[in-house]
Amino acid sequence: MSMIDYDARPVTPQVVLVGDRASSVGYSIRDFLSRNGVPYQWVDVDDAARVAELLPAGEREPDQLPVCVLPNGVRLAPATLEGVATGLGMVSAPSLSEYDLTIVGAGPAGLAAAVYAASEGLRALTIEAVAPGGQAGTTSMIENYLGFPQGISGSELATRATAQARRFGAEILLARRLAHITSDGPGYAAHLSDGTAVQSRAMLVASGVDWRRLEVPGIDELLGSGVYYGAGPSEAITCSGCRVAIVGGGNSAGQAAIRFSRYAAHVTLLVRGRSLEASMSQYLITQVQELRNVEVRTNTEVVGLESDAHLRALEISSGGTVSRLLADALFLCIGGAPRTQGAAAVGMALDGAGYVRTGAELSSSAGSLDRWPLSRQPLPLETNLPGLFAAGDVRSGSIKRCAAAIGEGSMVVALVHQRLAELGGE
Amino acid sequence: MGAGPSKAAEAEFSRAASKGQIRAVADSLERHGISCTVVDSGEEARGAVRSILPEGAEVYNNTSRTLEVTGVAEDIERSGQYQPLRPRLYQMDREMQAREMRQLSASPDWVAGSVHALTEDGSLIIASASGSQLGPIASGAGHVVLIVGAQKIVSDFDTGLRRIYEYCFPLEDRRARQAYGVSSGVNTVLVINSTIAPGRTTVILVNEPLGF
Numbered sequence: 001m002s003m004i005d006y007d008a009r010p011v012t013p014q015v016v017l018v019g020d021r022a023s024s025v026g027y028s029i030r031d032f033l034s035r036n037g038v039p040y041q042w043v044d045v046d047d048a049a050r051v052a053e054l055l056p057a058g059e060r061e062p063d064q065l066p067v068c069v070l071p072n073g074v075r076l077a078p079a080t081l082e083g084v085a086t087g088l089g090m091v092s093a094p095s096l097s098e099y100d101l102t103i104v105g106a107g108p109a110g111l112a113a114a115v116y117a118a119s120e121g122l123r124a125l126t127i128e129a130v131a132p133g134g135q136a137g138t139t140s141m142i143e144n145y146l147g148f149p150q151g152i153s154g155s156e157l158a159t160r161a162t163a164q165a166r167r168f169g170a171e172i173l174l175a176r177r178l179a180h181i182t183s184d185g186p187g188y189a190a191h192l193s194d195g196t197a198v199q200s201r202a203m204l205v206a207s208g209v210d211w212r213r214l215e216v217p218g219i220d221e222l223l224g225s226g227v228y229y230g231a232g233p234s235e236a237i238t239c240s241g242c243r244v245a246i247v248g249g250g251n252s253a254g255q256a257a258i259r260f261s262r263y264a265a266h267v268t269l270l271v272r273g274r275s276l277e278a279s280m281s282q283y284l285i286t287q288v289q290e291l292r293n294v295e296v297r298t299n300t301e302v303v304g305l306e307s308d309a310h311l312r313a314l315e316i317s318s319g320g321t322v323s324r325l326l327a328d329a330l331f332l333c334i335g336g337a338p339r340t341q342g343a344a345a346v347g348m349a350l351d352g353a354g355y356v357r358t359g360a361e362l363s364s365s366a367g368s369l370d371r372w373p374l375s376r377q378p379l380p381l382e383t384n385l386p387g388l389f390a391a392g393d394v395r396s397g398s399i400k401r402c403a404a405a406i407g408e409g410s411m412v413v414a415l416v417h418q419r420l421a422e423l424g425g426e
Numbered sequence: 427m428g429a430g431p432s433k434a435a436e437a438e439f440s441r442a443a444s445k446g447q448i449r450a451v452a453d454s455l456e457r458h459g460i461s462c463t464v465v466d467s468g469e470e471a472r473g474a475v476r477s478i479l480p481e482g483a484e485v486y487n488n489t490s491r492t493l494e495v496t497g498v499a500e501d502i503e504r505s506g507q508y509q510p511l512r513p514r515l516y517q518m519d520r521e522m523q524a525r526e527m528r529q530l531s532a533s534p535d536w537v538a539g540s541v542h543a544l545t546e547d548g549s550l551i552i553a554s555a556s557g558s559q560l561g562p563i564a565s566g567a568g569h570v571v572l573i574v575g576a577q578k579i580v581s582d583f584d585t586g587l588r589r590i591y592e593y594c595f596p597l598e599d600r601r602a603r604q605a606y607g608v609s610s611g612v613n614t615v616l617v618i619n620s621t622i623a624p625g626r627t628t629v630i631l632v633n634e635p636l637g638f
Contacts, residue, residue, distance in 0.1 A: 140522045262521040
C-alpha cells in the first residue's frame with residue numbers, strides 16, 4: 001500500500017512512443033491512443049539519453065520511426081496505427097455471423113443506437129474507425145448537455161456510453177474502417193478495411209463528419225507538423241507556452257480556444273464571419289471573451305503558411321489586408337464534410353452537399369425513390385434503401401448538436417424494430 | 427529522509443506472522459463484519475481477487491507494491507476484464523476535468539489496495555500523504571478488496587502506528603522521492619475497527635510477506 005497517489009498514473013508499464021514530433025504517423029498514433037484512453041509516454045527522438053535506454057542503435061534510424069514499445073516489451077518499428085491497435089489487443093473479430101443491426105460509427109448517434117438496440121435485445125455491432133465519441137469525444141467540456149449541470153467532457157461522455165453499450169451486450173469493433181456496403185438479401189453486408197464482412201438485417205450509418213479541408217498551399221505537407229484538423233486532447237499539453245491559432249467560429253472552435261488557453265501562451269481565434277454570435281453558443285462566447293490570452297479576429301481568413309519542417313507563421317487576410325501571424329500550431333475546426341465514403345456506393349441518396357437523405361426529404365427530392373421497392377414510404381430516419389438508416393451529423397437536415405444526435409440514435413432503434421418486424425422473425 | 431528503516435524496525439516489522447496468528451486475525455476480522463480469505467501465496471491472492479471482482483466492474487487500484495507484485499494491478503489495468511479507473515484518470519485533462527477526476531476517484535464501484543498494519547484483534551490501519559486513498563476505502567467505494575501480507579500483522583494499535591512511522595514511512599518516502607521527486611508523509615491515517623455493512627470489505631490474508 002502506498003501512502004501517496006499523486007497523479008493516478010497507471011502502475012503497470014505504459015505504451016512508449018519514440019519519434020519526431022513533426023511525424024504525421026506519430027500524431028495519428030498519439031491521437032488514437034489519447035482518444036481511446038490508452039496512457040502512453042511520448043519520447044522525442046532528440047532526447048538521446050532516454051532513446052538510448054529504450055532502443056537498440058539500429059532502431060533509431062529515421063526510417064524506423066516512430067517506434068512503439070508495447071507494455072509487454074514488444075517493439076514495433078516503424079509503428080503504424082493498425083499495428084499498435086492490434087498489438088494492444090484492441091482489434092477483435094465479430095462474435096456472430098449475423099446481426100440484427102450494424103452501426104457504422106461510434107459517435108453520439110451510434111453509441112445511443114448501440115445502447116438502445118442492445119438494451120432492447122437486438123444483436124448489435126458497432127464499427128468505429130478511430131475511437132468512440134466522434135467529434136464530440138474530443139470536446140473538452142460540453143456545458144449544455146441535459147443532466148450534467150457542471151458540464152461533462154466529450155471523452156467522459158463517450159467512455160460512459162461505451163461502457164453502457166457493452167454492459168447491455170453491444171459489440172464495438174475499434175480501428176476498423178468501413179470499406180463499402182453491399183445489399184445482402186433483405187439486409188446488408190458491411191465490408192471492413194481488413195477484409196471482414198459483417199451481415200445484418202438492418203444497418204445504421206452514423207459515421208458523422210470530417211473536418212472540412214482548408215484550401216491553403218502547402219497545408220497537407222504540414223499535417224501533424226503544426227497543422228491539425230480538430231483539436232484533439234493529445235496536443236493540448238504539448239502546446240504549453242506556444243502560440244496557437246484556431247480557425248473556426250463554431251462551438252468546436254470555441255471549446256478548443258478555452259482548452260488551449262490553459263496551456264498556450266497566446267491563442268488567436270480566426271473567424272471568417274463578421275461575429276461569433278451567428279455560429280457559437282452564447283455561453284462559449286462569454287467564456288472566450290473573458291480569457292486574457294485569447295484574441296478573436298473576425299472577418300479573417302488564412303491565406304498562406306510559413307514553415308521549415310514545422311509551422312512557423314500564418315499569412316492572414318482581413319478586409320483585403322494581408323498580415324503575418326506567428327503561430328507554432330494551427331488547429332482547423334471548420335464546418336464538416338459528411339463521411340459517406342464507405343457507404344455511398346450502395347446507392348444511398350445524398351443531398352447536394354453529400355449528406356444522406358432520409359424520410360420525408362426523399363419524397364421531395366426528384367428521383368430519390370425511383371428504386372424504392374415497398375408500398376410504404378420510408379420511415380423517418382430511413383434512407384432510400386429499406387432497412388438502411390442514417391442518424392446524426394451525416395444525415396441531411398440534422399441539427400449538429402450532440403443531444404440531437406443522441407436523440408436520433410435512440411429514435412432509430414424503434415424504427416429498426418419496425419423494419420425487422422416487416423422482415424419477419426421478430 | 428530516504429535512508430530507509432532502521433535495522434531494528436526492519437527486523438521487527440518485515441517478519442511474517444505465524445499461521446496461528448493469521449487464523450486468529452481472520453476470525454477477528456469476520457467478527458467485525460469484514461470478510462476474510464486466507465491464502466498461501468501472492469499467486470493465490472491474485473486468483474482470489476479474480477474470483478471476487480465481477481467482469482466489467484469499475485475498479486480503482488490504489489498505488490500498492492502488494493498489488494504490483496501479485497499481478498493484481500496488471501489484471502485490473504490490462505486484462506480487459508474490468509473498467510480500470512486509473513488509466514482513465516491519467517488520460518484526463520487536469521485543468522478541464524478536475525471535477526470529473528475527483529468524483530471518479532472518490533467513489534469507484536470497487537477499490538483494491540492494501541493496508542500498512544493489521545492488529546491481532548482485527549483493526550486495519552492505513553496511512554496516506556494525500557488522503558485520496560482513504561475516502562473510498564472508508565465509505566466512497568461500493569466494495570473494498572485489501573490484500574495483506576503476513577508481515578503486516580502487529581500485536582496492537584500502538585505497534586501498528588509504530589510500524590507505519592518506523593518502517594513503512596521510510597520505505598515509502600524513498601519510493602516517492604524516486605518515483606515523484608517529492609517526499610511522502612504520514613498526513614492522514616484511517617483506522618477501520620469494524621464495519622456496519624457486512625460483505626462490503628474483503629481482506630485477503632496471505633501467508634507470506636508482500637509489499638511493505
